[in-house]
Amino acid sequence: MANSIWKSYPQLGEKLDLTTEFIHQQVKINNLEISSMIVDLTSGGKMLRPAFFLLFSEFGEEKKTTQELIPLAASLEILHVATLIHDDVIDDSPLRRSKPTLHTKYGSRNAIYAGDYLFTLYFELISKNLESNTDILRNALSMKKILIGELDQMLINFNVESTTEMYFKEISGKTAELFSLSATMGAVVSGGSQELIERCKKIGHNIGMAFQIIDDILDFGNSSQIGKPVHEDLKNGVYSLPYILGLEAGNKELIEILSKNSLNSEDDSRATNIIVDEGYLNKAKDIAKKYTDQAVSEIDELPENSSQRALKAIIKRLVNRIK
Amino acid sequence: MANSIWKSYPQLGEKLDLTTEFIHQQVKINNLEISSMIVDLTSGGKMLRPAFFLLFSEFGEEKKTTQELIPLAASLEILHVATLIHDDVIDDSPLRRSKPTLHTKYGSRNAIYAGDYLFTLYFELISKNLESNTDILRNALSMKKILIGELDQMLINFNVESTTEMYFKEISGKTAELFSLSATMGAVVSGGSQELIERCKKIGHNIGMAFQIIDDILDFGNSSQIGKPVHEDLKNGVYSLPYILGLEAGNKELIEILSKNSLNSEDDSRATNIIVDEGYLNKAKDIAKKYTDQAVSEIDELPENSSQRALKAIIKRLVNRIK
Known part of the structure; x- marks a missing residue:
């Protein structure tokens, strides 16, 4: 079921x-x-x-x-x-x-x-x-991009000089590529025009970016609950968007904490407080909303039908999770 | 170079x-x-x-x-x-x-x-x-067989009731499939007849089977040298052909040794002696030779040219390594 x-x-x-x-x-x-x-x-x-x-x-x-x-x-x-x-x-x-x-x-x-x-x-x-030698088959094979995204993550791990640019590039491969492929493939098999295909590709990308950022935010919420062990990703040097925003803003205390060789739960809760108090969490939420807004305004340009309405409803529910 | x-x-x-x-x-x-x-x-x-x-x-x-x-x-x-x-x-x-x-x-x-x-x-x-929708593209994708071979190996590991049938099935996927694919792909891209393609497929399979068995035999030789640590594969419950032949023959001492929870170097050398003295090593060599002989007699049926001669020479050199 x-x-x-x-x-x-x-x-x-x-x-x-x-x-x-x-x-x-x-x-x-x-x-x-x-x-x-x-x-x-x-x-x-x-x-x-x-x-x-x-x-x-x-x-x-x-x-x-x-x-x-x-x-x-x-x-x-x-x-x-x-x-x-x-x-x-x-x-x-x-x-x-x-x-x-x-x-x-x-x-x-x-x-x-x-x-x-x-x-x-x-x-x-x-x-x-899929019909062979078409752009979409090549696209489907561009799963390479997903893996290059994963390998690029190595460059971000434990790097307190990570930037949002690096982060967006990474999740663009790691997560958004497959959403974009799903949308593009749908447009292609239904005989969509080049314009439609391009639009669907963008929408898929924006949904994927939003999806990953929302996931980051929800993960942050889980990790900051009282009594929870140190956030696993943080321990492994994998920084989600709220942390990256703090690092990019040059927050000295955060950089100092994340530069330590190993983090205990006190470090974790200090970092959490910085992320919330300095507004990095809200900034991450704003960015997620920016991506969903972009997706929705592109979806408005698609032919009106029940799928169009369903897409908008699903995206709305997605972003409501972080409200 | x-x-x-x-x-x-x-x-x-x-x-x-x-x-x-x-x-x-x-x-x-x-x-x-x-x-x-x-x-x-x-x-x-x-x-x-x-x-x-x-x-x-x-x-x-x-x-x-x-x-x-x-x-x-x-x-x-x-x-x-x-x-x-x-x-x-x-x-x-x-x-x-x-x-x-x-x-x-x-x-x-x-x-x-x-x-x-x-x-x-x-x-x-x-x-x-490769031209699409052809048998060869499907064949190339049958890399699935390689992975099913690897997964099947799980059924053999640490199983003292392993049989040569299970072993041949496993290496047929794990090793021979890629050799067979290489040969078949060569025949197909050069516009070979269905008969030629089938022949090349068989030759590739036989070369691959021989290759894996010869590798098993060489590994056995390395592991049985004095002062060497217990053979890694054996410790991990991965039995190569000489051991499988002993197990299949119902050699009680060998079964007893390999049924132990962990093997020390004395167990290893006892097992080695059994494999050599009871003729299981020679039997494995005979089987490798059977596969190369089959390959050579099929190669004799290919068009005569310098590649045909090269293939025979390479296979001869391959099997000479276990003489």
Whole structure:
């Protein structure tokens, strides 16, 4: 059953259920244990990327059948889950969606290979289902950008001279690229004009940027609760936008704290106070709002239909989470 | 400069140098440190897979230019290096080609993403350079088989009831698939008939099977030298062919040793003696020879030319290493 966030959109929810079913058929491999962990990982999630793809496929001239759309919708979720599995190995996260992560249960070896396997599945699906030698296939392969974003993050980690420019570049690859691809792919398969495709690409990018920043802000909120352990990302030198804003503003106390070799919970709460009191948190919220506002005003230019209305409602709900 | 194993084949060596150059142009990314580690990893290796691809591209009716062949030759080496990087993270190997491994120098995080990045580069190159919707593109994507082979290995690890059937199935995916793909791709791009393509596929498979078994035998030789630490694979429950033959034959002493929770060097040398004295090592050598003999007799059926002679010579040298 599709995630409850889609309950106001029963037709979309139905297509997402079919997408999940399709994914489960694809990941059947000999190794039943790993197969069933992948099935778990692709069940009950929000499926934002397939959902955006399906919504954006309603704006072009050509009406595609659900059967034609499902494999592409599935490919986007498969790519997303592949990156989640590798991310969990990298961060050594014990849980994902309240269940033990794949590497915790079967070791890093099998988790890395399972991720690689899903990458392959993604490429197989798009090369079978997208017309070849088109810009969109090249675009889909530009998953390279996502990985370059991840590798660029190395340049930011533990770097108290990190700037918002570096941060935006990084999340533009790491997160926004896949949202942008989902939107663009929708426009392309529905036979959209070049103008429409460009617009959808921008909208996807802006939604993705907003999504990552909102995630950063929510994470910050969780970490600043009393009694919580030192924020994991902060300990690993991964600075989210509120911290980057403080560092870029040259806040001496914050730079001093983050320059320490290891952070204890007192350091963490001192840093938290700076972020809130000096207004860096609010500034991050403003930036998230700027991206969603941009997305909404571009969506207003799309053909008017139920997908257009759904997109606006979803984005509104997204940004309301940080109010 | 191409690896010295190609010094008798100057034309091939030259094409391999161009392939290396092409790879280095492709892997240029922002992150100069990681970029230069990838350059290192793709320099001076044997480049067996591109070499086989180039040799097998001489048997069809169409003569392709070097320029047309290089990107595909490069893609095969890039895929190989991607798997090496992930394998090194998985095995936590400190060195590769006498240099620190990528994960040792930049952490598992960057090594996993660097491998993912190379996978993407591979898919990008083949989808740009192979005609779409052909069997060969689907075949190239059947890299899935390689990963399913890796995941199947989990079923063999620490399993003293492992059989040669399980082992052959596993290495057929893990190693032989990429050799088979290299040979098939060569036959296809040179416009070979279906019969030729099928033959090259079989030859590639047999070479790959022989290659892995010979590697197993050489590894066994290294591990059985006096003063060497307990063989790493054995400690990790990864049984190579000589051990599998002993287990399958139901050798009670061997089963007893390998069933222990942890192995010391005395266990290792006892197991080594069993493998040698009971003839399991020689049996493994016979099996390797069977695969190379099969490959050679199929190569005899290929059109006679300098590539055909080169293939036979290379295979002969391969099997001579275990004499």
